[in-house]
Amino acid sequence: MPKSTPVQITEILDGGKTDQVVSIKGWIYRTRSSGNIVFTVIRDGTNIIQATVKRGNLKDDEFEDAKKALIESSVIVTGVVVEDKRAPGGYELRVESFHVIQFAEVFPITEDQSPEFLMDKRHLWIRSQKLNAVFKVRSTVVGAIHTFFRDNGYIEFDAPVLQPNQCEGGSTLFEVKYYDTKTFLSQSWQLYAEAAVFSLGKVYNMGPTFRAERSKTSRHLSEFWMAEMEAAWMELDELTQVAKDEIRFIIQQVLEKNPRELTVLGQDSEKLKKMANTPFPTITYDEAISLLNEKAGMNIQWGKDLRTLEENTLMQYFETPVVVTNYPLEIMAFYKPPDPLNPKTALCFDMIAPEGYGEIIGGSQRGLDIDYMKKRLQETGEKIENYQWYFDLRRYGSVPHSGYGVGVERVVAWICRLDTIKDAIAFPRTMNRYSP
RNA sequence: GCCGUCCUAGCUCAGCUGGUGGAGCACUCGGCUGUUAACCGAGCGGUCGCCGGUUCGAAUCCGGCGGACGGCGCCA
Incomplete structure (x- = not known):
């Protein structure tokens, strides 16, 4: 794993970590994959940030993990903070290490929600x-x-x-x-x-x-x-x-x-x-x-x-x-x-x-x-x-x-x-x- | 306590005057190197809230029960 300091997402979005290698500990909030690139939005309780995972930038098995990890999987992700207009929030993490702590089961809450269901969950x-x-x-x-x-x-x-x-x-x-x-x-x-x-x-x-x-x-x-x-x-x-x-x-x-x-x-x-x-x-x-x-x-x-x-x-x-x-x-x-x-x-x-x-x-x-x-x-x-x-x-x-x-x-x-x-x-x- | 709406796939819903249960999302598989709750193709998925009645036949019609949500009253 590359050298890094653990940080909160909110610190990244405040601009204080730009171009530095950092680790974030959190949960997968959204995930989209496109062949050899995976966009994973991660939340840590302070905010959310997009992590961009490209094949070749990290170990192959970690790339596969990033591709298959479902929403709410717990992760420790390390990479370089980059200011990028294409990322929601203006900053993204270019991932060098993607460590899944627990592969979450299928999260029951999806985009369609009723008040009753949300109360049950x-x-x-x-x-x-x-x-x-x-x-x-x-x-x-x-x-x-x-x-x-x-x-x-x-x-x-x-x-x-x-x-x-x-x-x-x-x-x-x-x-x-x-x-x-x-x-x-x-x-x-x-x-x-x-x-x-x-x-x-x-x-x-x-x-x-x-x-x-x-x-x-x-x-x-x-x-x-x-x-x-x-x-x-x-x-x-x-x-x-x-x-x-x-x-x-x-x-x-x-x-x-x-x-x-x-x-x-x-x-x-x-x-x-x-x-x-x-x-x-x-x-x-x-x-x-x-x-x-x-x-x-x-x-x-x-x-x-x-x-x-x-x-x-x-x-x-x-x-x-x-x-x-x-x-x-x-x-x-x-x-x-x-x-x-x-x-x-x-x-x-x-x-x-x-x-x-x-x-x-x-x-x-x-x-x-x-x-x-x-x-x-x-x-x-x-x-x-x-x-x-x-x-x-x-x-x-x-x-x-x-x-x-x-x-x-x-x-x-x-x-x-x-x-x-x-x-x-x-x-x-x-x-x-x-x-x- | 009074009034109203709703209950169909894991989720959100469609399903006409009764005739072999559907879509989107999620998930799985395949494709894709810049996606914005991505996209394309395929697949998996059901005690139609429960009980009873009518009928040759009920998700659909009728009765009862249960559950949820909202409004009023009362309050913070």
């Missing part, structure tokens, strides 16, 4: 350029969330995944056998975060969340990652500002770290950049209803939640995410308190993403009135006993506090312009799918 499909790009963006998003909160004085705080309580409504809980009794998978970290703020002040967390909603839409997962924050002494105005700052920071980080991935995914970086530099507006639920009824000619009655249709119609008037505050109190969860200035509404907000990606954040100030919360819980058939510990938080030095949760996959789907949220997570769990 998800463990193989995650190798695709598209999902590879999504995962890189997702990694940036997750990293940005940690950085944002840590840089702003928040402490990462973990809550149990097995929980005795509901947070967002009993009908959407996953029940789990727990020794001789039962418990539930976490719907939210919030109730525990509310306990934590009395110790730490400002906390955040990111982790899996489980909701057994019978939803079969491109915006729902049964298992998704939620990034939540909770802060003592914080009220609604400041809370919405933190949310806007967080989302803007996430976009800036993706723009900085993933320009190639955004291109692969067909997202317009300029549009995102403009969005990151434009203030996100805040409107009230009342204003949203007026806008829909007066400008969009709809007939929405006060008191109804904004549904998908209303949200999408509303977003036609905005190019950035929008914060909507003060939803009707009655349709909100037990822990959202009435607004003293407008008691029929709650001190809560949603952030709605543009282009039909829907709610990406939901949050609120937290109720401090034990009697009110008990009443609301009883209305939904909840057992008050399970919440005594939660009410204790209002008995020992209660303070105003607030928090919100970001749907990580919804943010990733929006930034990556995905058709479905399922592609924002490696192995999606939905109503009808829990394998592979």
Whole structure:
């Protein structure tokens, strides 16, 4: 084997290895042969490059191997990097050694694919350029969330995944056998975060969340990652500002770290950049209803939640995410308190993403009135006993506090312009799918 | 929970008012020294989702069941 240094394909395409002999370790992505020349496109996880294999430039048996190796065979290929306009990407590797580590069996995924088939072969499909790009963006998003909160004085705080309580409504809980009794998978970290703020002040967390909603839409997962924050002494105005700052920071980080991935995914970086530099507006639920009824000619009655249709119609008037505050109190969860200035509404907000990606954040100030919360819980058939510990938080030095949760996959789907949220997570769990 | 679409080769699909199951891709073999998910020729490949019914005869018509996908509601 000729002398060479192992490199990543991305280094070659950046122009740093031109005319040098290098080795790449990767997998065959495409292959075409033409008698005494084989064009093999190789991927290594960082990018793809064409390797040109000519008979005579390497051992004959290696040439035959290059000719017969199927897609996804693992290889170590050595050769000279040459700038060549005929090669996709502008650079190719002129091969001097072609070493097959494993000859792959026939790869089941070919050019014709249906969503169902790709979901069945998800463990193989995650190798695709598209999902590879999504995962890189997702990694940036997750990293940005940690950085944002840590840089702003928040402490990462973990809550149990097995929980005795509901947070967002009993009908959407996953029940789990727990020794001789039962418990539930976490719907939210919030109730525990509310306990934590009395110790730490400002906390955040990111982790899996489980909701057994019978939803079969491109915006729902049964298992998704939620990034939540909770802060003592914080009220609604400041809370919405933190949310806007967080989302803007996430976009800036993706723009900085993933320009190639955004291109692969067909997202317009300029549009995102403009969005990151434009203030996100805040409107009230009342204003949203007026806008829909007066400008969009709809007939929405006060008191109804904004549904998908209303949200999408509303977003036609905005190019950035929008914060909507003060939803009707009655349709909100037990822990959202009435607004003293407008008691029929709650001190809560949603952030709605543009282009039909829907709610990406939901949050609120937290109720401090034990009697009110008990009443609301009883209305939904909840057992008050399970919440005594939660009410204790209002008995020992209660303070105003607030928090919100970001749907990580919804943010990733929006930034990556995905058709479905399922592609924002490696192995999606939905109503009808829990394998592979 | 409600509504809609779909299920035929490994994959994507065609298959008319019922009459011996097809194409493209993939794969195998042969050809080709610059291909861009190459091209040319040949070959391999089927429990037509499952069960039942009608019929001389069902991929096709009827009934039931199962599975998948999407929309609504609900949510992040």
